[in-house]
């Protein structure tokens with residue numbers, strides 16, 4: 001582990017909110033990347049106000065939920081399938097956020113909430129597992145937020161869609177699961193086809209940061225060599241924010 005790579009003066013300036021959190025705690029509780037950098041970049045293009053009800057969908061170990069509650073004063077429902085809500089409750093209590101962050105185990109296609117209950121929804125590094133399903137966005141996800149509410153997601157993705165298989169340079173590392181990684185235009189089209197949202201942001205983060213977050217983190221933890229091998233030619237995190245169109249909640 002090379003902690004210095006994750007805590008340079010440039011990174012502290014770029015991510016002033018994430019920098020306040022203990023690096024060991026972030027590394028111990030992330031499930032895939034530096035989720036607080038991803039979330040901080042997402043929040044820069046979302047409107048979160050104190051008291052809002054926010055669903056953190058696929059929250060993993062709920063450090064993103066803790067971040068949202070602390071940084072923006074919102075109430076967070078920390079929903080995840082693989083991670084025990086009891087374990088997340090331990091982290092939430094340790095953070096002193098029992099009155100603001102509510103953990104639950106939930107399957108993304110069977111969410112136990114009233115339609116339109118949430119003011120906003122975020123998904124960090126999770127929608128690649130279920131959000132690519134043609135039925136999912138309009139049948140399950142969008143109706144969870146109220147009309148006018150925002151949905152923000154960050155997913156591992158591509159700069160451009162592959163034609164067929166992954167390129168030769170990545171073949172040695174590529175896994176079948178990674179074909180759920182898509183380019184911003186692919187995601188934008190999916191969201192637009194629902195007819196239920198306006199797309200507000202759809203990018204790979206400014207300044208090539210979508211790739212750099214990937215590379216920096218994998219390099220620091222001695223993780224997946226595919227990211228360095230790619231040299232920013234194909235792989236990036238993708239960031240999207242959509243707003244549910246005004247209108248009555250659907251039944």
Ligand SMILES: C[S@@+](CC[C@H](N)C(=O)[O-])C[C@H]1O[C@@H](n2cnc3c(N)ncnc32)[C@H](O)[C@@H]1O
Pocket residue numbers: 029030031032033035057058059060061064079080081082083106107108109123124125126129130
């Ligand atoms: C790569 S982890 C990311 C977790 C966390 N957001 C983070 O960035 O550290 C993906 C998460 O998505 C959740 N997930 C995957 N499929 C899901 C589903 N069908 N319903 C709810 N959550 C799901 C998993 O439980 C897992 O914690």
